[in-house]
Amino acid sequence: MSECNGGVTVRLHGALRHAVGTRDVVLSDGVGTIGDVLHLLAERHGERAARMIFDRQGNVWRSLILLVNEEPASLGPATPVKSGDTISILLPLAGG
Amino acid sequence: MTVLKPDKCIDLRGTPCPLNWVKTKLRLEEMEPGMLLEVVVDDGAPARNVPRSVETEGHRVVETTRLPDGVRVLIERC
Amino acid sequence: MAVTAFTEEQIERYSRQIILPEVGGIGQAKLLAARVLVVGAGGLGSPVALYLAAAGVGSIGIVDSDCVDISNLQRQILHGTADLGRQKCFSAKEALESINPDVVVTPYPVRLTSSNILEIISDYDVVVDGSDNFPTRYLVNDACVLAAKPLCHAGILRFEGQVTTIIPGQGPCYRCLYPEPPPPGLMPSCQEAGVLGATAGVVGAIQATEVLKLILEIGDCLVGRILIYDGLAMSLRVVRVERDAACPICGDSPTLAGLVDYEHFCGLAAAEEQEYE
Numbered sequence: 001m002s003e004c005n006g007g008v009t010v011r012l013h014g015a016l017r018h019a020v021g022t023r024d025v026v027l028s029d030g031v032g033t034i035g036d037v038l039h040l041l042a043e044r045h046g047e048r049a050a051r052m053i054f055d056r057q058g059n060v061w062r063s064l065i066l067l068v069n070e071e072p073a074s075l076g077p078a079t080p081v082k083s084g085d086t087i088s089i090l091l092p093l094a095g096g
Numbered sequence: 097m098t099v100l101k102p103d104k105c106i107d108l109r110g111t112p113c114p115l116n117w118v119k120t121k122l123r124l125e126e127m128e129p130g131m132l133l134e135v136v137v138d139d140g141a142p143a144r145n146v147p148r149s150v151e152t153e154g155h156r157v158v159e160t161t162r163l164p165d166g167v168r169v170l171i172e173r174c
Numbered sequence: 175m176a177v178t179a180f181t182e183e184q185i186e187r188y189s190r191q192i193i194l195p196e197v198g199g200i201g202q203a204k205l206l207a208a209r210v211l212v213v214g215a216g217g218l219g220s221p222v223a224l225y226l227a228a229a230g231v232g233s234i235g236i237v238d239s240d241c242v243d244i245s246n247l248q249r250q251i252l253h254g255t256a257d258l259g260r261q262k263c264f265s266a267k268e269a270l271e272s273i274n275p276d277v278v279v280t281p282y283p284v285r286l287t288s289s290n291i292l293e294i295i296s297d298y299d300v301v302v303d304g305s306d307n308f309p310t311r312y313l314v315n316d317a318c319v320l321a322a323k324p325l326c327h328a329g330i331l332r333f334e335g336q337v338t339t340i341i342p343g344q345g346p347c348y349r350c351l352y353p354e355p356p357p358p359g360l361m362p363s364c365q366e367a368g369v370l371g372a373t374a375g376v377v378g379a380i381q382a383t384e385v386l387k388l389i390l391e392i393g394d395c396l397v398g399r400i401l402i403y404d405g406l407a408m409s410l411r412v413v414r415v416e417r418d419a420a421c422p423i424c425g426d427s428p429t430l431a432g433l434v435d436y437e438h439f440c441g442l443a444a445a446e447e448q449e450y451e
Contacts, residue, residue, distance in 0.1 A: 013402070014331050015361040023407070051360055063352040065400075065415070072414060090402065090413070092352040093329030093336050095364040096218040096306040096374075118189045122180070122199040153195060 008081050010037055011088045019049040034066055035077035037087055052091065065090035100158060100170060102134035103127065108146075109138050109166045116142050117149040120171070124155060127173040132158065135169045143167040179203070184276065188230055196392040202230060206276065208389045211235040211298040213286060213314055215262040217369065218304030218328055220252040221378030222385070227270040227277045229386055234270060235298060237282040238262040249371030286310060288433035291317045300385050303327045304378065306363070308355045309436035315340065315348035316433055319424045326384045328377050331362070333370050333405035335377035338396050338415070339384050342424060345397035350418040355440040373405050 007028035012020055020041070031037050038060060042050035055061050066073040067088040073079035081087060106123055108116040120135050127133060137146050139162075147157045147169055156172040180188075180199065191197045197205075208231050212219045215238040226234055242250075242257045242265055250262075257265040263281035270279045282294060286305075291313060295301055301323050303314045311327070318325040318340065325340040327348055340347050380401060387393040402411045422429045 013404075014334060015356075015367070017334075018332065018362055018367045023404075048360065051357060055354075061356070062354045063356065065351065065413070067413060070411065070413070072416075090336070090400070092308070092311075092356070092361075093331045093334065094306060094308050094311060094361060095330045095369055096214050096216055096304045096328070114193060115186060115189055118185055118192050121192065122185070125199050149193075 007083060008037065009086045010041065011086060013088070013090050014093045016049060016052050016089060016091055019052060020045045031081060033077060034068070034073055034079045034081060034087060035060070037081065038077060038089075053089075061091075063092055100132060102170060103131040105134040105136075107136045108142070109136055111137070111142075113141055113145045114149075117146050120146060120150065121153065124150075124153075124171065124173050129173055131173045133171045133173060135171060136163065136166050137169065139167055143169075184230075187274070187276075191229060197390060201390045201392075204389055204391075205230045205386070206232040208300070209233040209235070209298045210300045210302060210385055210389075211237065211295055212302045212304055213237045213310070214304035214306060215250070215252055215266040216240075216246065216304060216306060217249045217330060217364070217371070217374030218378045218381065219266070219302070220250045220304075221375050222302050222304055222382045223252060223266060223270055224273065225379060225382035226385060227274045227279075229382075230274060230276055231385075231389070232276065233278050233280070233298075235280045235282060235294070236263045236266045236270075237284065237286055237294065238266070239283055239285045249369065249374045251371075251375070286313060288313065288435065291433070292321060295321055295323055298323065300388055301325045302381055302385060304381070308361075309440045309442065311348060312355065312439060313433065313436045316423050316430065318342060319347050320432070324388055326381045326388075328381050330369055330373050330377050331364060332367055333373055335373055335380075335403040335405075337377060337380045337384065337401045337403075338399065339388070341395070341397050346415050346417040347421060347424040349423055350421045351400065351415055353418070353421075358441045370405060373403075376405065377403060 007026050010025040017023055027040055038053050042053045060077045068079055068085055116137050124133055137143055150157055150171050155174045158170040158172050161168040188202050192202050210226055210231050212223045215236050240262050242253045242260050242262055252266045252269045261283050263283050267279040267281045270277055295317055301318050305311055319342045322342045328337040384395050387395055400413050400415055419426045
């Protein structure tokens with residue numbers, strides 16, 4: 001697991017932003033991968049947010065688009081993150 | 097000196113900016129590269145604006161001639 | 175197209191875009207000959223349809239089975255107070271034709287389903303998704319992929335929006351981006367979470383821009399890219415997205431040969447929890 005002194009910033013969008021109640025979440029715990037980030041979010045921000053992140057089988061919802069520093073996360077949830085990174089979580093918006 | 101004969105002519109006296117340019121542009125679109133279009137516009141703003149727009153669009157103003165009641169602009173479609 | 179084919183009024187009406195090097199008389203002729211279907215005459219459909227009509231897109235189809243409600247007027251700028259209770263597609267037709275009598279508007283006062291969509295979209299060159307629910311979004315996507323119709327998709331919520339342009343066979347489709355619908359009732363609608371009216375305006379205008387570019391064959395469309403708008407931060411970002419080679423509808427070996435039951439696909443037919451009212 002990589003060092004994570006300054007923390008990572010998670011930028012939320014759409015329904016997840018609404019469920020968590022804030023645009024950005026800063027995680028200063030040791031997080032090694034995007035998967036770690038997703039687990040922390042799901043643990044800390046209520047059941048509704050958790051159900052937007054993980055499906056009933058406990059897999060990451062396939063309709064999340066994960067970015068690290070604005071680039072697509074090449075390994076999905078397994079993508080490593082380091083201190084200072086910004087992780088964006090996009091999800092579909094149905095409103096029209 | 098050879099007098100250049102235009103392939104097409106339009107009289108746009110009385111047509112304000114930017115319609116005079118729009119009509120010039122539409123006529124140029126119908127023409128092949130190398131053909132000549134003669135346009136007559138009012139003196140004043142039209143005589144300044146149309147040649148400028150012609151060149152911005154990439155065509156060539158061959159010559160402009162002051163007339164008693166307007167300005168004749170000869171354009172090469174590029 | 176010969177300049178004499180435009181009326182004097184058309185030359186004046188469209189002068190500000192004919193002037194554009196990317197448009198000209200040739201482009202204006204393409205717009206007048208174009209046929210665009212707008213799904214939804216609501217928040218997104220309104221600005222899209224308004225700008226397409228103003229630009230002279232010659233045939234516009236409007237699909238919407240709803241009636242105008244007072245809560246719509248905050249953002250659905252096709253409709254006014256005098257239209258309350260009217261079917262939206264007819265209110266839209268009147269508004270669009272009053273802006274531009276060159277445009278023929280065909281109203282479809284129906285819900286799109288697997289039974290009617292392929293026939294409806296067959297009449298059009300481009301489809302715009304301005305719907306407000308997941309089943310319709312997947313339905314429109316699949317139909318456009320099957321019929322090889324370019325589709326401009328967008329979605330909004332609160333102050334945010336997303337836009338992408340789907341050209342079947344060239345870039346990713348909606349299923350490539352979002353392969354699984356969310357569990358029913360989980361995602362808030364604009365009814366629950368709210369939406370700023372101007373959000374719909376910004377995002378719908380971007381959709382209109384994309385459609386006009388498709389018709390005119392100019393610029394770079396959002397193919398393989400999602401534009402992310404955040405009105406609170408006032409940021410616009412564009413993110414690259416890839417086509418999924420294993421996509422069931424547009425992938426290398428598609429498993430879907432036709433349309434499915436989208437209410438069922440989105441879990442609505444067998445919803446385990448109450449939908450938010």
